[in-house]
Amino acid sequence: MTTEASTPSLSPEDRAYLRSLAPATPSPYHRLNPLTKAIVATVSTLAAFVLGGYVAPAAILVLLVLPGAIAARVTARLVRVALLISLPISISVALVSVFTRAGTTVLFTIGPFDATLEGVDFAAQVIVRLFVLAMALGLFGLTTEPRAFVVDLERRGLSPKIAFAAAATLETIPLMIERALAIQAAQRARGLDTEGSLATRIRGVMPLVGPVILSSLTEVEERSLALEVRAFGKPGRRDLLWTLPDDARQRILRWALVAAFVALTIGRVAGLVPALP
Amino acid sequence: MSSAWLRVGVAAVVAIVVLVVGLAMFGSFDTTANPDTGLVAGSNSFMLVLAIALLVGFLAYALLEYLQTRRLDSITRQFDTRTIVLMPIAIAINIVLGQTVGTALKIPLYLDSIGTILVGALAGPIPGALTGLLANLIWTFVLAGTPFGSPYAWPYAIVAAEIGLLAGVFGYYGFFRSRPNTAIPQLAGGLAVAALILFGLVFYGVLPFYAKGFTFFGDTSGVDQFFVVIAYAIAIGLVLALAALAIQLFVKRDLGVAFIVVGGAICGVISALISAPISAFVFGGVTGSGADILVAAFQQAGSSLIEAVFQQGLLQDPIDKTIEFIVAFLLLQTLSRRFTARFPQGERAVGVISA
Amino acid sequence: MLELRGVSYRYPGYARQVLSGIDLSLADGEIVGLVGPNEAGKSTLCLVASGLAPASVGGTLGGEVLIDGRSIAGQAPFELASRVGLVFQNPNTQRSGVTATVFEEVALGPVNLGLELAETVERTRWALATLGIADIAGRDPMRLSGGQAQLVAIASILAMRPPHLVLDEPTAQLDPEGTRLVGEALRALARTGTGLLIAEHKAELLDAICQRVVALDGGQIVLDGTPADVFEDPRIAAIGVEPPARVRIAGALAARGVAAPGPIG
Numbered sequence: 001m002t003t004e005a006s007t008p009s010l011s012p013e014d015r016a017y018l019r020s021l022a023p024a025t026p027s028p029y030h031r032l033n034p035l036t037k038a039i040v041a042t043v044s045t046l047a048a049f050v051l052g053g054y055v056a057p058a059a060i061l062v063l064l065v066l067p068g069a070i071a072a073r074v075t076a077r078l079v080r081v082a083l084l085i086s087l088p089i090s091i092s093v094a095l096v097s098v099f100t101r102a103g104t105t106v107l108f109t110i111g112p113f114d115a116t117l118e119g120v121d122f123a124a125q126v127i128v129r130l131f132v133l134a135m136a137l138g139l140f141g142l143t144t145e146p147r148a149f150v151v152d153l154e155r156r157g158l159s160p161k162i163a164f165a166a167a168a169t170l171e172t173i174p175l176m177i178e179r180a181l182a183i184q185a186a187q188r189a190r191g192l193d194t195e196g197s198l199a200t201r202i203r204g205v206m207p208l209v210g211p212v213i214l215s216s217l218t219e220v221e222e223r224s225l226a227l228e229v230r231a232f233g234k235p236g237r238r239d240l241l242w243t244l245p246d247d248a249r250q251r252i253l254r255w256a257l258v259a260a261f262v263a264l265t266i267g268r269v270a271g272l273v274p275a276l277p
Numbered sequence: 278m279s280s281a282w283l284r285v286g287v288a289a290v291v292a293i294v295v296l297v298v299g300l301a302m303f304g305s306f307d308t309t310a311n312p313d314t315g316l317v318a319g320s321n322s323f324m325l326v327l328a329i330a331l332l333v334g335f336l337a338y339a340l341l342e343y344l345q346t347r348r349l350d351s352i353t354r355q356f357d358t359r360t361i362v363l364m365p366i367a368i369a370i371n372i373v374l375g376q377t378v379g380t381a382l383k384i385p386l387y388l389d390s391i392g393t394i395l396v397g398a399l400a401g402p403i404p405g406a407l408t409g410l411l412a413n414l415i416w417t418f419v420l421a422g423t424p425f426g427s428p429y430a431w432p433y434a435i436v437a438a439e440i441g442l443l444a445g446v447f448g449y450y451g452f453f454r455s456r457p458n459t460a461i462p463q464l465a466g467g468l469a470v471a472a473l474i475l476f477g478l479v480f481y482g483v484l485p486f487y488a489k490g491f492t493f494f495g496d497t498s499g500v501d502q503f504f505v506v507i508a509y510a511i512a513i514g515l516v517l518a519l520a521a522l523a524i525q526l527f528v529k530r531d532l533g534v535a536f537i538v539v540g541g542a543i544c545g546v547i548s549a550l551i552s553a554p555i556s557a558f559v560f561g562g563v564t565g566s567g568a569d570i571l572v573a574a575f576q577q578a579g580s581s582l583i584e585a586v587f588q589q590g591l592l593q594d595p596i597d598k599t600i601e602f603i604v605a606f607l608l609l610q611t612l613s614r615r616f617t618a619r620f621p622q623g624e625r626a627v628g629v630i631s632a
Numbered sequence: 633m634l635e636l637r638g639v640s641y642r643y644p645g646y647a648r649q650v651l652s653g654i655d656l657s658l659a660d661g662e663i664v665g666l667v668g669p670n671e672a673g674k675s676t677l678c679l680v681a682s683g684l685a686p687a688s689v690g691g692t693l694g695g696e697v698l699i700d701g702r703s704i705a706g707q708a709p710f711e712l713a714s715r716v717g718l719v720f721q722n723p724n725t726q727r728s729g730v731t732a733t734v735f736e737e738v739a740l741g742p743v744n745l746g747l748e749l750a751e752t753v754e755r756t757r758w759a760l761a762t763l764g765i766a767d768i769a770g771r772d773p774m775r776l777s778g779g780q781a782q783l784v785a786i787a788s789i790l791a792m793r794p795p796h797l798v799l800d801e802p803t804a805q806l807d808p809e810g811t812r813l814v815g816e817a818l819r820a821l822a823r824t825g826t827g828l829l830i831a832e833h834k835a836e837l838l839d840a841i842c843q844r845v846v847a848l849d850g851g852q853i854v855l856d857g858t859p860a861d862v863f864e865d866p867r868i869a870a871i872g873v874e875p876p877a878r879v880r881i882a883g884a885l886a887a888r889g890v891a892a893p894g895p896i897g
Contacts, residue, residue: 169365231713
């Protein structure tokens with residue numbers, strides 16, 4: 001092909017088209033930069049665990065999680081998802097902690113098990129923390145496309161290779177799940193999952209392991225060659241098709257959140273910040 | 278290259294500072310909750326603090342390089358295309374097996390680290406550690422709300438990283454090599470050495486945690502006995518499964534089995550030591566799997582929370598990790614040499630191809 | 633100009649020479665077909681011609697591979713990507729898995745090359761148009777037919793504008809519809825002036841568009857000439873390659889003493 005004498009430039013139509021490739025953002029909260037949303041989620045979760053008690057997690061929910069959920073109009077869905085995630089382990093926590101924690105005030109007795117007030121209190125605190133975790137993470141998951149997060153990280157300097165690995169994981173998992181489910185169904189039809197001794201069940205794992213894993217692994221060679229042919233791993237920055245906007249206000253908010261969290265943690269551990277109920 | 282040495286130096290200093298501070302602040306293995314801070318005082322555990330210190334040191338190294346060059350090239354240079362392509366598949370294997378096997382097949386094992394071990398053995402300790410870390414974080418943060426999400430996986434990311442790191446080191450020293458048709462004297466000698474190491478591990482690393490509060494025919498209270506019998510039953514079942522797998526390989530006179538079992542046991546003990554404080558602190562001793570009944574059993578038998586969690590972990594983790602190491606070993610033998618040899622550590626891990 | 637001079641190649645860890653004494657040249661804009669039985673070394677030749685062997689696959693290369701007179705030895709695959717392209721047979725493993733639209737998938741190569749955004753967009757549009765898939769630019773790459781996916785794979789390589797393009801059995805895993813699509817795409821490719829080296833079992837495709845055909849057997853070049861010369865040579869069937877229909881029909885007629893009425897098809 002003949003070399004172009006002038007470098008092409010992007011037309012407004014092209015710009016609009018490229019913008020349309022980015023994930024949809026139906027609310028102001030969605031439009032926030034992924035890193036901001038990630039930091040909100042992380043700080044909320046970690047602060048709930050560090051501060052403990054009941055007041056702090058409630059405050060975190062009200063101050064950090066609910067405003068975002070309302071702005072993104074996902075509150076109902078978020079609460080449903082969060083309950084779904086935290087319910088199973090909450091039951092386990094309750095069962096184990098309520099009856100086995102050493103305590104002095106016995107509330108009631110079921111057979112040989114004594115339920116203590118201390119046990120109920122401990123279990124309740126753990127459950128509250130887990131609920132905050134589920135809410136914070138759920139909010140991030142419902143308002144952020146993983147692809148967008150990876151693209152934003154690359155714009156901030158993450159290596160394109162690692163960005164690729166992170167993004168590729170997101171496709172590989174559903175694919176592998178489909179394969180695993182198909183094989184699982186076949187196994188169940190042959191009665192290999194719940195019947196039989198432990199040794200039989202262990203042997204039942206290998207047919208699951210075999211096809212799913214081996215077929216994925218043997219593809220690695222072809223996939224890496226196909227990627228290398230497309231200049232994968234070429235050093236230097238890439239000019240990406242679309243990026244997520246960021247602004248000074250969000251940057252300040254992020255640093256403020258991190259600083260507040262670090263201060264609270266140090267204060268807590270050093271005993272300067274009292275334990276809230 | 279002085280900037281690289283500066284980074285290493287700073288990272289080492291940061292790691293040591295975190296280690297010292299961490300040990301000083303949480304200075305005991307006490308297992309009751311401190312009424313003031315609400316933190317379980319025993320959440321330190323030397324291994325956990327060490328692991329966190331290493332991680333922070335590594336992050337300091339990476340951060341410094343990022344500030345210097347706006348990139349992280351000295352780390353990413355170790356990851357070639359095959360590693361990058363393998364990692365998502367390995368992460369998916371971790372998540373799918375971990376979620377499926379534990380629930381659907383109802384086996385009291387985790388089996389969520391096989392991908393991590395493969396990457397560690399084939400590509401090296403850093404890719405292995407990163408695979409484990411990312412797998413647990415993605416399992417929770419990205420898959421939250423989907424049927425394959427697990428909100429309990431994220432704190433164990435550091436354990437997963439340690440598994441990948443160890444697998445990489447073991448792979449580097451050829452622990453995953455098959456050594457078939459070993460002469461009987463050498464086989465016996467190897468097994469003796471392995472048995473000795475395992476005995477040492479159990480005696481010094483495991484038994485101290487069982488010293489108190491674990492009686493078999495102790496109190497005549499029916500409750501105690503019930504839980505204790507269940508605990509033993511599960512333990513014996515797991516050990517039998519492990520023995521069955523190991524014996525199948527011994528039949529081929531493959532000395533590699535000895536290496537694998539030792540590697541898996543070491544990895545399991547270290548993993549249990551790191552994850553017990555996490556279980557106790559983050560989830561109140563509940564791991565979200567069938568292991569909870571073991572924890573409850575040990576508590577009923579008289580252990581405190583964190584003691585019970587240690588006891589459960591030191592029972593389940595070494596067996597689970599050894600089984601996973603064996604599965605990874607079998608997988609590596611099954612995969613063609615042409616596949617494994619091109620990985621950064623492939624030839625060291627699986628052995629040099631002859632002809 | 634892409635040249636292989638006295639090339640021999642051995643995979644890592646294997647003693648057998650998969651290729652030996654290969655002399656092959658691909659002039660700018662020339663279209664060359666590559667035929668041969670299974671295990672003849674066609675895929676290996678494609679890997680060597682594109683530089684992936686030994687750069688990515690390892691192994692030992694004897695002789696020289698030259699582009700415009702300069703050896704490509706020691707160059708990393710990402711350096712060679714914009715000079716020699718390679719298309720494989722499996723449309724699924726060529727899909728990157730990290731893009732949500734066909735447009736982004738085709739643009740991935742230029743983006744990896746570090747090109748400016750405007751240049752990337754132009755090359756992507758050109759590649760999509762050349763292969764006639766501009767209408768599916770917004771589709772999810774995961775939900776395409778085999779033939780469409782293979783077209784996307786070819787477009788992804790074409791978007792990097794390599795002067796030479798090697799294709800290793802591009803229709804092997806496709807159904808008849810997919811084969812037809814790719815066949816048309818190859819004709820369109822031929823018109824762009826890109827030099828093509830196409831390894832194929834389906835001789836009809838090569839018969840129609842190639843200026844030269846090379847026959848490979850046991851790692852060595854057995855025949856090298858125009859399609860007519862090579863496909864009508866009796867040795868072609870002897871090494872296990874099925875010639876195009878016209879040749880087989882002519883042969884069958886001749887066996888019955890009937891002269892073929894000129895070129896068929």
